[in-house]
Amino acid sequence: MPTTIPLDWYLMLSAVLFVTGVIGVITRRNAIIIFMSLELMLNAVNLTMVSFSAYNGSIGGQMFVFFIMAVAAAEAAVGLAIVLALFRNKQTVYVDEVNVMKW
């Protein structure tokens, strides 16, 4: 075991977290859980940004994390409003039951 943590460990961890989010988006049917998996992916990228910023000694990465968080908050508000509107019109939140635009 080394006494300090190499940058690669953080990158590997965030790759694993990102892929967990991707698998969630691909396999789940519930729109809200797909939404939470999206948040997992955004957070994995944030971890990459912060670790590059800390190991490089540059503040740009942490600035980007704030902008990503703002976009995630906006996405959460609009996304959940869409889920609500979907439930009101179709009485379902399962994405495979919403196929009006499929032909």
Next chain:
Amino acid sequence: MDMHVLLFALFAVGAVASAVLTVTRRNPVASAMSLVAHFFMLSGLYLTLEAQFVAAVQVLVYAGAIMVLVVFVVMLLNLGNEHKLLERSSLRTVMGTLIAALFAVQVIITLLAHPTGVNALSPQAVTIGTTESIGQTLFTTYLFPFEAVSLLLLAALIGSVILAKRHVK
């Protein structure tokens, strides 16, 4: 063993475990609670990277604001009917999962060769993570993106109100 490595291992295992729970739980509320735990683990990881302000904002914004919104919608929709929650696995989802897992394996194999060559935190890491330095940079160099983000949030606010309204005429 070094304290730093121990903390990293603890938070990393916690983060992966709670992420896996988030995508595998059948009940959306259990998923949401695992995701809150995941956000706390990530906050701990940010602290091991000396990014104090990001760690605090992570808990406030993600675990506080966004997850409250998600749990509120889950409660509002009241998704019962347990048998309808079962997932159907098709060839498409199995292939997608395999390809995604392959991607993770590829990244890990690449990183095992230690291509970055960086082993320790930068000496400036302690100073750049503080509230003072974040605030100073945010309101000087990144002032324009900061203002643009406020417009984005306004658009999201109006959009969600319009979308969630009962009768759109």
